[in-house]
Amino acid sequence: MIITLTPNPSVDRAYDLDVLQLGEVNRADAVHVDAGGKGINVSRALAANDVQTLAVLPVGGHDGDLLVALLEPTGVAVRAVPLPGRTRSNVTLQVASGVTTKVNAPGPVLDDAGQAELFAAVAAAVGPGDVVVGAGSLPRGANDRFYVALGEVVRAAGAHLVLDTSGPAFDAAVAVGGLALVKPNDEELAELAGRPLPTVGDVVAAAREVVALGTTRVLVSLGSHGALLVSADAACWAGGPALVPASTVGAGDTTLAGFLAASGGDLDQVDDAECLRTAVAWGRAAVLLPGTAVPTPDLIDARAVRVDLDLDPTTPIKEL
Numbered sequence: 647m648i649i650t651l652t653p654n655p656s657v658d659r660a661y662d663l664d665v666l667q668l669g670e671v672n673r674a675d676a677v678h679v680d681a682g683g684k685g686i687n688v689s690r691a692l693a694a695n696d697v698q699t700l701a702v703l704p705v706g707g708h709d710g711d712l713l714v715a716l717l718e719p720t721g722v723a724v725r726a727v728p729l730p731g732r733t734r735s736n737v738t739l740q741v742a743s744g745v746t747t748k749v750n751a752p753g754p755v756l757d758d759a760g761q762a763e764l765f766a767a768v769a770a771a772v773g774p775g776d777v778v779v780g781a782g783s784l785p786r787g788a789n790d791r792f793y794v795a796l797g798e799v800v801r802a803a804g805a806h807l808v809l810d811t812s813g814p815a816f817d818a819a820v821a822v823g824g825l826a827l828v829k830p831n832d833e834e835l836a837e838l839a840g841r842p843l844p845t846v847g848d849v850v851a852a853a854r855e856v857v858a859l860g861t862t863r864v865l866v867s868l869g870s871h872g873a874l875l876v877s878a879d880a881a882c883w884a885g886g887p888a889l890v891p892a893s894t895v896g897a898g899d900t901t902l903a904g905f906l907a908a909s910g911g912d913l914d915q916v917d918d919a920e921c922l923r924t925a926v927a928w929g930r931a932a933v934l935l936p937g938t939a940v941p942t943p944d945l946i947d948a949r950a951v952r953v954d955l956d957l958d959p960t961t962p963i964k965e966l
């Protein structure tokens with residue numbers, strides 16, 4: 647079973663515009679409202695591809711009710727933990743040229759009691775061999791060691807922790823280690839490493855520093871340049887021609903979902919190249935969909951993805 651925990655979920659509202667004019671009245675051609683937040687998107691993408699998953703999330707207020715209602719038809723099993731405060735709404739402005747502008751709200755405060763309730767919900771659901779995905783930013787009030795504490799809950803159950811977050815929470819979890827997989831994008835990995843990562847060799851070296859601290863695999867998404875998968879003894883890249891996105895929101899989450907789906911939920915037996923190919927195929931399919939929509943199997947084309955196990959480390963990421 648793949649369980650996701652999204653400590654700061656969102657109702658995602660995406661506005662499609664021809665062009666965006668700052669300081670002017672902009673009129674949208676369409677508005678998309680989706681259940682959002684990184685773990686929730688992972689679960690939605692899995693469920694859309696018939697992979698069983700449970701999403702654990704805090705909810706509060708009107709948008710909390712709306713979030714649960716939006717998840718109802720998706721096939722995701724939901725454990726919604728009612729907490730004080732109101733679930734946030736994140737806004738995306740999507741222009742026809744493919745440029746995506748996001749405004750993420752801070753969300754409600756999560757206090758120690760709320761954190762304990764979320765961990766209890768995960769502990770009640772997780773069993774040996776399961777995969778728990780901790781994903782997204784931390785709400786105000788949450789300790790930077792939130793995902794470290796989640797790791798203790800997950801490992802106590804004999805399960806694997808996968809992480810997709812950024813900033814101090816990512817830093818703290820990587821420093822402690824014991825992670826099966828992390829999914830930064832190249833900017834998040836550069837922030838963690840504390841230096842720019844312009845080439846393939848730079849990204850692989852930074853990912854190997856994460857591996858050396860006790861993470862088995864690092865899946866680095868590179869936007870239109872595909873993704874790199876790095877472990878202690880291997881590095882491979884997958885990608886394809888750049889696409890003009892209908893929306894990049896949720897593409898990273900869908901990429902992670904594709905990787906987990908291809909692994910069959912067994913992170914002890916991963917075929918790196920095939921899991922990476924599937925991950926990139928899912929991400930590419932996601933960017934062609936509006937808002938935070940997730941692709942179904944008919945929209946995913948793994949054959950369009952090229953895998954390279956022997957990339958020249960001097961290759962600039964921008965040339966992939």
Ligand SMILES: Nc1ncnc2c1ncn2[C@@H]1O[C@H](COP(=O)(O)OP(=O)(O)O)[C@@H](O)[C@H]1O
Pocket residue numbers: 830831832866867868869870871872873887888889890891894896897898899901925926927929930933
């Ligand atoms: N413009 C694009 N063209 C083709 N693929 C893309 C494009 N943008 C994103 N992708 C795909 O989506 C994946 C995730 O995108 P990325 O922006 O790296 O994630 P995140 O949303 O986590 O920052 C990439 O690895 C790539 O496969």
Ligand SMILES: O=P(O)(O)OC[C@H]1O[C@](O)(COP(=O)(O)O)[C@@H](O)[C@@H]1O
Pocket residue numbers: 654656658681682683684685687736750781782783784894895896897898899900938
């Ligand atoms: O938790 P954060 O970092 O504020 O991000 C939350 C937002 O990111 C998303 O999960 C999308 O993530 P990605 O675009 O990185 O795949 C949205 O659904 C959500 O609104």
